[in-house]
Amino acid sequence: MKFIGDQIAIGEIPVTQLAEQYGTPLYVYDEQKIRKNFRKVSNAFSKYYPDFKMFFAVKACNNPAIVNILRQEGAGADCASVNEILLAKYVGLGGENVMFSGNFLSDDDIKQGLESGVIFNLDDISILPRLLKFGKPEMLSFRVNPGYGKSNVGEYVTNAGPNAKFGIHPDKVLDAYRMAKEAGVKRFGAHMMTGSCITDAEYFPFVTGLLMDIIGKTSKELGIDFEFVDLGGGLGIPYKPGEPALDLDKAASLTAEMFRKKSEEYGMKPPQLKMEPARYFVGNAGWIIGRVHSIKESYKKIAGTDVGMNTLARPAMYGSYHHIYVNGKENEPRKSIGLCGQLCENTDFWVKERDLPASLAEGDLIVVENAGAYGFGMSYQYNGRLRPAEVLVNGTQAELIRARENFDDMIRHTFVPSHLKS
Ligand SMILES: *Cc1c(COP(=O)(O)O)cnc(C)c1O
Numbered sequence: 001m002k003f004i005g006d007q008i009a010i011g012e013i014p015v016t017q018l019a020e021q022y023g024t025p026l027y028v029y030d031e032q033k034i035r036k037n038f039r040k041v042s043n044a045f046s047k048y049y050p051d052f053k054m055f056f057a058v059k060a061c062n063n064p065a066i067v068n069i070l071r072q073e074g075a076g077a078d079c080a081s082v083n084e085i086l087l088a089k090y091v092g093l094g095g096e097n098v099m100f101s102g103n104f105l106s107d108d109d110i111k112q113g114l115e116s117g118v119i120f121n122l123d124d125i126s127i128l129p130r131l132l133k134f135g136k137p138e139m140l141s142f143r144v145n146p147g148y149g150k151s152n153v154g155e156y157v158t159n160a161g162p163n164a165k166f167g168i169h170p171d172k173v174l175d176a177y178r179m180a181k182e183a184g185v186k187r188f189g190a191h192m193m194t195g196s197c198i199t200d201a202e203y204f205p206f207v208t209g210l211l212m213d214i215i216g217k218t219s220k221e222l223g224i225d226f227e228f229v230d231l232g233g234g235l236g237i238p239y240k241p242g243e244p245a246l247d248l249d250k251a252a253s254l255t256a257e258m259f260r261k262k263s264e265e266y267g268m269k270p271p272q273l274k275m276e277p278a279r280y281f282v283g284n285a286g287w288i289i290g291r292v293h294s295i296k297e298s299y300k301k302i303a304g305t306d307v308g309m310n311t312l313a314r315p316a317m318y319g320s321y322h323h324i325y326v327n328g329k330e331n332e333p334r335k336s337i338g339l340c341g342q343l344c345e346n347t348d349f350w351v352k353e354r355d356l357p358a359s360l361a362e363g364d365l366i367v368v369e370n371a372g373a374y375g376f377g378m379s380y381q382y383n384g385r386l387r388p389a390e391v392l393v394n395g396t397q398a399e400l401i402r403a404r405e406n407f408d409d410m411i412r413h414t415f416v417p418s419h420l421k422s
Helices: 015-022 031-048 064-073 082-090 107-116 127-134 170-182 203-222 248-265 279-285 314-318 407-411
Strands: 002-004 007-010 026-030 052-057 076-079 098-100 119-122 139-143 187-191 226-230 272-275 286-297 301-305 324-326 334-340 351-357 365-368 389-394 397-402
Touching (some): 007 365, 015 365, 026 279, 026 397, 031 248, 031 279, 082 098, 082 107, 119 187, 139 170, 139 226
Parallel strands (some): 098 119
Antiparallel strands (some): 324 365, 334 351, 389 397
16 A cells, blocks of 8 residues: 555555445455565575475455465465365365364364365364264374463454463373374374464564474374474564564574474474464455545544444454555544444444544545455445455556445345245
């Protein structure tokens, strides 16, 4: 995103043009920015640990066009469900380029996961005997809860530690791998995903140390090699202006150092280092363009836009901050204004007050930043306010990558029993 005078452009295309051509609310992604983000992480980590491979956690932005960009860059896919595995296959990713990190799996999930031939990151020891009933994967990984996790979004996306539902308790990890070894599994990996949106570089080597201690002991005790260790995602981005960014080089160098040190300490053959970032690749490469439709002067000035919690759930779900620009008015005097969507829910009043251009008026376009991750994928149809379109911008080119929903989409898959029709 950039300013041309007071006009906002994504890539080289003015948001006024995008709004006119595709309507609002509109998700817009910048292809070049996604590629740049991927390469930043890839270069930073490979510099310190060349045997490095990344998997894009597709839940963050599941448009096939976006997953294809990351596939072209060399990413595999990290999938949370069978349908996400099918999505990965749809864009040409399969086998060991796909990780299945779902949790609390059903028997069907397990069967289909086995049939698809992807790598399982089993979330608990209890799933292993259930899996072995249906087949025996050659390679197996467990998701370890190393006992600690954190996040810039508070408790909401802290994915490890005593209050998390994810991963195997450290005390059960040895038993899990022993059971897998005794069942005849030949190749092993290990996984963790301890938190999302972390901008503290030192966090990454710290949790890496915790995980490596657990699996190092396992490796020694059972005499097994770990082909890979997957440190999960979690690389954070700043959401508020002025918030410090993650020092990627520092995170990479310290993490690689810890990884090597612990591998040596436990006499392990150096495993491949895997990661599954998502937010870092797409978060700041996606925006929502919305329009102000109605302004109310009540207890305060409230601007109603077509961007609500149905379009972008994060503020209502996590209390997250998203920065908002007003096209054509950023240089004007500001005053405290509230901003909401059009749903019949007060959680949809997602900006209670914010300094915005004082002359904010009906018809103005807003641009919501950092909407590329956990944006469209969490959108829903409540109140008949249907899901927006998605557009991919590459320099001066824009292409529709998902059509806006319509009424047919709203009633798709519903049935009215005949006795209700008279
Ligand atoms: C969501 C998720 C990720 C991606 O997390 P980010 O914080 O967006 O990088 C990676 N791995 C797993 C298992 C996940 O559930």
